[in-house]
Amino acid sequence: MQILYNILAIIVAIMIIPVFMVRSIREKGFVMRIRQSLGFFPEHALEKVAKKHCIWVHAASVGEIVATSPLIKEFRKEFPTSPILVSVVTTSGYEMANRIIKDADSIIYFPLDLPFLAGHVLRRIHPRVFLPVETELWPNFLKTARQLHIPVMMVNGRISDRSVKQYKHLHSLLTEMIGTVKKFAMQSQIDADYIMRLGAPPELVTVTGNTKFDQTYTDVSAEEKAQIIREMGLTENEGIFLAGSTHRGEEDFVLKAFKAVREKHRGAKLVIAPRELLRTQEVIHLCKKAGFTVTTRTKLQQEESHNEDIVILDTIGELGKVYSVGDVVYVGGSLIPHGGHNILEPAAHGKAIIVGHNMFNFKDTHALFKNRDACITVNNEQELAEEVVRLFDEPEHRARMEAETLAIVNENKGASRKSAVILREMLEAYESCPENRQRARATQKIDNFQTYFIDLVHSKEVHGFFMHIIMGILYVFSVIYAGLVNLKLAGYRVGIFSHRKLDCFVISLGNVTVGGTGKTPTAQRLATDIRNMGYHVVILNRGYRAKWHGKVGIVSDGKRLHMSAAEAGDEAFMLAKHLPNVPVLIGADRSLTGKYAIEHFGAEVAILDDGYQHWQLERDMDILLVDAVNVFGNGYILPRGTLREPVSHISRADVCLMTKVDQAAEGSCEYIRETVRKNNTDAQILESIHQPRCFIPLSDWYVDIAGDGIEVDQMRGKKIMAVSAIGNPASFEQTLSDLGVVIIESLRYPDHHDYNMQEMKDILQQAKNMGAEAIVITEKDAVKVPAEIIQAGMDIPVYVICVEVRFQQGSEEFRQLLEKRLTEKLGPR
Template sequence: MIILYNILVVIVIVLAVIPLYIIRLLREKGFSTRFRQSFGFIPKVTLDPIADKGCIWLHAASVGEIVAASPIVKEMRKQLPKIPILISVITVNGYAMAKQIIPEADSIIFILPDLPFQVRNLISRIKPNIILLVETELWPNFLWNAQSMGIPVLTVNGRLSEKSLSRFLFILHFFPHILTSVTRFCMQSISDAQRIIKVGADPHRVFVTGNTKFDQTYIDTIQSKKEELLLKMGLKTRWPIIIAGSTHKGEEEILFTSFKKIQEYFDRAVLIIAPREITRAEAVANLANNYNLSPILRTTVNKLECNHNVVVLNTIGELGKIYSIGDIVFVGGSLVPKGGHNILEPAVHGKAILVGPYMFNFKDIYDLFSKRGACETAFDCDDLTEKLIAILANDEKRQLIGERALLITRENRGAANKTVQHIKEILHVS
């Protein structure tokens, strides 16, 4: 089966991936690094700090996984200071995010994790002592080669949603070695642990370590930095500041409609909106114009220019800090059936949080927050408008929701440390 799979992978790469990469190479500045490294052309100078030095290799696909990996890397650097750390990513945004928030890494590279031949060659060049796969980055070729070379593999911050269960079972039908190749599954929650056991993982290899996103510190912002951020964005005299993070197509229309009504109550209101796909930023700004709003892209904001009422975020790795200046936060991917996004980033800033009804990708965290009154759910445009106005008009309620959110994040910290303890046990270090 692995041979047939590799044939299919090569066909997909030749017919789809390479043509797409060539187009992006011609259009996107800096894409050449991803293009070369993804196909195995990684400069020796990039691998020298970690190759053949018994490194810890952590693979995270994109931005979300990098955010989850950040506390683990910081904890590894603290507890295992002499062991080199390699991070591999798939996407350009993931690479940029890793560069920005994980300075502790000794090397950061691009890979296509299941490219036949290249994977084994890369593992042979690096010779890691252990491989960490963030969340659900379980690739048949990658795992098969690691297992055949005797390299232990851990999933860290592991999760398996109810929605992805049937898809994962289908994959396991053809590649049962995916489960036996993993030395330990460090899962986010009891539900995630139960699901991975349900699909066939050895219960003795499954551990609940918690969600490392509770431990994130890269978004910590002191008051003086908040004031500086407000000034730089031309928002020093504006109130309230409503932030919509990680929005998808179909949500911006709802948000702009809602924001127009909110302006009738709060004429100095401003909306900061961060589309999940940064490439959509200009399209979102153009859409705002259709609603007779005054949008501006984050990269063109002048601190002396205060006439805009919509700021469209088109930068990487900044949303977590920008949450700190918001008065209320809506987390996207939840008013449309995308499954929602991470509510922990605004929670660690003690912000009042609103989400839509589609939070199935973060069900356990959503249930925890909603049951304790640490976030509210809006079911449509009218409901969103009504709840935004009600919370903004009630300082006490807004503060209480934020305090509950902050308390939950503080109660659930420690996942990164638990994860590192498992790493140390496998590496036989104290």
């Protein structure tokens, strides 16, 4: 059923492209709506909510936004530290939300429920909880919520007769959607019965009432009411008849009723608020055809009133307040088979209300007011005219209805408060469950595109029709990419492309996979060993993500730093800070930076950090790093997998260094050895581990990167938040777990991510809210943390885990090989 739904969704999306193109020209703000619906948000839109444990409330259009407004106020009281995100579907809903919801941290358009798109946006935001208002259930979105173990609670739930019949056709899809929701807070017992008929477990269903009874954005003082009347040119009137949310066909009924009123009340005025603003000109034509003078709200804002008979309300978000000026109110969508509109907005002002007999979308609310004679129901245009005239003629009858309407509204307030309390209870129960916490932590590790992509391509089983298509496309590109890599390498081997040569001993250090294998700490260890042998060594780094751009960049001259982390890139800066006696240079062309290092620093040995693929330069030794935790990626070339080049290219390596062997799964090291021997019988095999040295407070680390800090055993049993932006965050987290640290939360950012001040403040606040005793980051992250955050002070300690590479099995053989090669070229030391 999911596959069929996705096929239909894609077909519909393609078919409505022409409609979208027309609407983008005709409707203001429609382009922004489509961009956000496709997942392209402005930078500021998600800044305060993405990955910040937010409460996400989704309301489709204006009506749901009205219901959402009081909910947001109560959520803010109940969860003062949790950011709140509101999403909408329509342009009018977006404008209304920005007008009346002031407590939300962000308001966006909801993503289209297309395969992968809805899931991508949900992963990007990763809220604490998702709250659909009324009946906003979307299969692909909810499917991702299940996968990420994000709890879902329906608030102000409402199900119409029509919806019950339509939902039943969804079969298994409906079962999955209903099964995702952890709590159903419904408007009435009728709605509760309907949702249980659709499969909701009775123990998860509760009746809270309608939150629209709690709305306050429509509150109007006597001064504001007088101002509205004045601005709309209604000052001289003998009563105002207001028709709200009218649909095509209803304006004719309303105009006939108004004509009947005018026979006795010559100074009566009419206000019409069409449900669709695009019909404004059509309604103006109908009014003129009926013999009335007419103007619009927007025209009156630009020029003085000429005392017209009718005013068309052609603005968004004002109807709720404008209802206050009506003496008799007709709520549209009810004399045609649309199902009516909510009568609670005019009821909040204590108005005498008339509706048609088609109120099936609001059965419970309509029944409540009708049974207490607070709402008149008519069956046709003749009855509408009669009842409108009667209410104009009998002010006593109108006053009695108004008083009863206000009484009903006051009696039914409190649904929003109930919903907030239920949400609190639901979250406490859900988040206190150890199994749920563990699942949530596991899914939050896939919280950026980079880690999501790696997890996707590493999946051992590919489920779903569309996943097979995507993997097939990625595989085709992998074949093309592998062919280009082989072709380029062959060009160097046969002499089509020329190698450059440096007058020093060149060592390349790299890998055949993307992601972290430990190149930087290994380069640090190797440079230290070679320096201790008595040789002048330099490190040549490509300067990935460096803000400095040029041919030769000096990060360190071996005596002092010349660049910041932002200018040099995190890896080069960290190497320079760790190696005070080793010059570190950056530049894309290592032959240029190497030549500079020889001429200015007397370099005898140049280490190419991440240089296994830098074929332009001749090397004296190639050291290939293989992560024993993530062995050769998944065996596929980019983009189907994470291999930079085929595994057979191990043949170029002089040394194969297996990193993190202490964390390797059983059999991994043996498999690596077999693969190396299969492709390279001469390469020396070496093993290493990343040994945690200490935990250094972040402020101390900035002062002395080689400080003693605190011993690793002192962190055992402490509840910490692990934060990282590295190639292999799983290894970092495994290291912490092996030390006995209790990880209550792990935040993963894309590799080489630059932290900003607000981001760090949010991380600190989240850790504090979750009861963490400390935050632990890597040295690679430490260089990217703004110094201002330290100067401003931190409420929770932040530690940098310092690790050092230790060579294990094969270390003596490797040292002998290195000394032999160096001596042969440079002479003994």
